[in-house]
Amino acid sequence: MNVLRQLQGFFWAKRSYLYLSILFLAIATALGLVTPILLRKLIDDVIMPKHFENVPMIALTVILVVILKAMMQFLSGMLGGRLGNYLAYRLRNGCYEKLQELSFRYYDTARTGDLMSRLTGDLEAIRLFIAFGIPQILNTILMVIFGAIMMLSISWQLTLVTMISIPFLVVVALRFENRIHPAFQEMRLALSSLTTSVQENITGVRTVKSFAREPYEVDKFSEKNERYKNNQIFASTLWSRYFPLMEMLACVCVVILLGVGGTLVIHKSLTLGGLVAFFSLIWYIIGPMWNIGYLINNYTQSEASGERVLELLNQQVDVKDKEDAVTLRAEDVKGHVTFDHVTFAYGNKLPAVKDIQLNAPSGSVIGILGGTGSGKSTIIQLLMHAYNVTEGSIRLDGVDIKDIKVQSLRSQIATVFQETFLFSSSIRNNIAYGLKDVTMDEIIRAAKLAKAHDFIMEMSEGYDTIVGERGMGLSGGQKQRIAIARALLKNPKILILDDATSAVDMETEHEIQSGFQEVMKGRTTFIIAHRISSLRHADEILVMNEGQIVQRGKHEQLIAKQGPYQDVYHIQYADHIARMNGNAGEQVSS
CATH class of the missing domain: 1.20.1560.10 (ABC transporter type 1, transmembrane domain)
Known part of the structure; x- marks a missing residue:
């Protein structure tokens, strides 16, 4: 009993x-x-x-x-x-x-x-x-x-x-x-x-x-x-x-x-x-x-x-609000993010990230590059306060995120995950997910910025088209663009793109990136990507390996010195570099 x-x-x-x-x-x-x-x-x-x-x-x-x-x-x-x-x-x-x-x-x-x-x-x-x-x-x-x-x-x-x-x-x-x-x-x-x-x-x-x-x-x-x-x-x-x-x-x-x-x-x-x-x-x-x-x-x-x-x-809630946690006012949030010697480990495992230091001023764009298991996504999840850091602290506008109500913190963040999830509902509801009193014009504007409007209008029911469970019936690129539109509609102070364009082709990625230039203005943006083309315009790029930052700097700085970033660049742009070298050789011979 x-x-x-x-x-x-x-x-x-x-x-x-x-x-x-x-x-x-x-x-x-x-x-x-x-x-x-x-x-x-x-x-x-x-x-x-x-x-x-x-x-x-x-x-x-x-x-x-x-x-x-x-x-x-x-x-x-x-x-x-x-x-x-x-x-x-x-x-x-x-x-x-x-x-x-x-x-x-x-x-x-x-x-x-x-x-x-x-x-x-x-x-x-x-x-x-x-x-x-x-x-x-x-x-x-x-x-x-x-x-x-x-x-x-x-x-x-x-x-x-x-x-x-x-x-x-x-x-x-x-x-x-x-x-x-x-x-x-x-x-x-x-x-x-x-x-x-x-x-x-x-x-x-x-x-x-x-x-x-x-x-x-x-x-x-x-x-x-x-x-x-x-x-x-x-x-x-x-x-x-x-x-x-x-x-x-x-x-x-x-x-x-x-x-x-x-x-x-x-x-x-x-x-x-x-x-x-x-x-x-x-x-x-x-x-x-x-x-x-x-x-x-x-x-x-x-x-x-x-x-x-x-x-x-009776499950213990690892991440919960402190009694004196504060609620953020959207108009007061600037988006200045600081990681101060942050270390985190999943359970009793080895640290997933070690001694991470980062200063992302309001409106800056931070790129994160690294192989699988290097700790890229962990940094983002810690910023969302999905886990409690093991050591160090993460601050938003100088306030430790542990002192901010979790829901209030996440209301200022919009994330596009690599693994896109859509609900069994209309495309319009998926884009407007979690927001009240959203006009159709705002939904369409977000879809256009994400380069999703055209393929949506080609569907029989347009924005009222019902997508299957987990987005079945849409291609990976289409689901990802709808997810991007959902994030953009939220109008966040902090935008997180976790390999958000991995499922689209290079041409569509370039179009989406062009749309991002307008969206990123006034927001702190974190971009996780495997393609250097998605990161080259970042204010600072972090190169991760085994949970640590092994390189950091702008694209021009990193490409000029030997290291993992240069190696990745040469792999991804091998054909382009070969063509440039070939053209240079032809000019010399002539």
């Missing part, structure tokens, strides 16, 4: 629904006791003495009791359902809000399918238990108490004899719970892994098909499906052992009841009506004991699911 106590805050505001649901269910249970009493009266006071004139009254009473009991059960179910839906709504919102709060570090290892499983299947198991499981457990306790009291009032001797097998029922139920709980935990993990496999395959279907790896994916899925199937079979095996044993113990109770009870009737120690009533009441004891398996099943599933949901809700 510790897990449910931790989830209490999500439904406690509507605890009156829970109390009323339990109350109505308790009334329905109490009304159920009327039937055995009427049976006893019918046999002992009507049939045996042949007073048949009382039959209509007893029949009418039974009908009224049944109707009233049905009403109580309806009210209990309705209120329980409302409580469960309220809990699911609050819990779903809480989990989603938590996902928005979690920093990049969490998503570095999180699996989408696993998260989807927690927000759907796990959450539904919790909802069902809170809505109906808790009232049923309390109702089971009441049934046993009420039934035992009524049975004792009829014959305490017969009650004690028939209760012999009850302790065995309880022991079997408890042993079952100890074994079924780990089984359900493993089943949830297997389902999460299965969901993740499906999600990854659908997302990467183009890669799968391009490498003709469909058989491999089928085998991988079958392996995970086999694991889930085996967990289901194991749980079913536990159930198949549990129910026959519970039924056998229940039948033992009934056999003892009929044998001893019949003897008491023969010896006039118990009336026939009392025996019939007692037979009805015994199921008030055996029924709950038998049904306890279902209750344990529901509780165990909800507990296993609750543990997974709480694991998400």
Whole structure:
């Protein structure tokens, strides 16, 4: 119950629904006791003495009791359902809000399918238990108490004899719970892994098909499906052992009841009506004991699911606002960025960047060049406060970004990532993402600057064209230009282009760069690129290698001296240099 106590805050505001649901269910249970009493009266006071004139009254009473009991059960179910839906709504919102709060570090290892499983299947198991499981457990306790009291009032001797097998029922139920709980935990993990496999395959279907790896994916899925199937079979095996044993113990109770009870009737120690009533009441004891398996099943599933949901809700947020963090006013932000001896490492790994020093005045353009894993993107992510620096500090206009509210900081930054992500919506909504009260003219202007307007207008629905999931249906260059337009529309003080033109051709890149010249005015711009053509106009270029700055300066300075930058230049412009040397040779010979 510790897990449910931790989830209490999500439904406690509507605890009156829970109390009323339990109350109505308790009334329905109490009304159920009327039937055995009427049976006893019918046999002992009507049939045996042949007073048949009382039959209509007893029949009418039974009908009224049944109707009233049905009403109580309806009210209990309705209120329980409302409580469960309220809990699911609050819990779903809480989990989603938590996902928005979690920093990049969490998503570095999180699996989408696993998260989807927690927000759907796990959450539904919790909802069902809170809505109906808790009232049923309390109702089971009441049934046993009420039934035992009524049975004792009829014959305490017969009650004690028939209760012999009850302790065995309880022991079997408890042993079952100890074994079924780990089984359900493993089943949830297997389902999460299965969901993740499906999600990854659908997302990467183009890669799968391009490498003709469909058989491999089928085998991988079958392996995970086999694991889930085996967990289901194991749980079913536990159930198949549990129910026959519970039924056998229940039948033992009934056999003892009929044998001893019949003897008491023969010896006039118990009336026939009392025996019939007692037979009805015994199921008030055996029924709950038998049904306890279902209750344990529901509780165990909800507990296993609750543990997974709480694991998400209790995740530590690495990057969060300090209590005295400030909110930036857009009109006051200049965009002066400073890195002061910044070092950062992912977890326990070696530092991704080491001792980075950078001074980017307002309106300057900083280019970053380096190979894969050199730390280029890490610098940008640290500037966005996606991670906390290990050593040193990053300042915006002289204020440490740790002292600025994260949302306020990022509202002044627009980023175009190398891996472009578009939402399943219209092109217009994708460009205007996150902004309110944006005019169509502003959207078109941003699209024109990103050289996206022409191909958008060629589509059947223009800016209202719906793009597929993750931008499916568009080329890599088209998606990247829409992402650039989205960033430009934000009108940020700091613009980050993380290899933003890698998916476009050289001609389009030149056109986009020309548009950037106007956009970059008055903004601090960071350009990460593999092409020197994207960086040559930067005020300062940083050349990265193994997390360190190995060269820095303007294009003309770096190309004039030996080093990594010159090497990259010669590789990228080998044909151009050869043509220039060839032309120079022809002029000398002439």
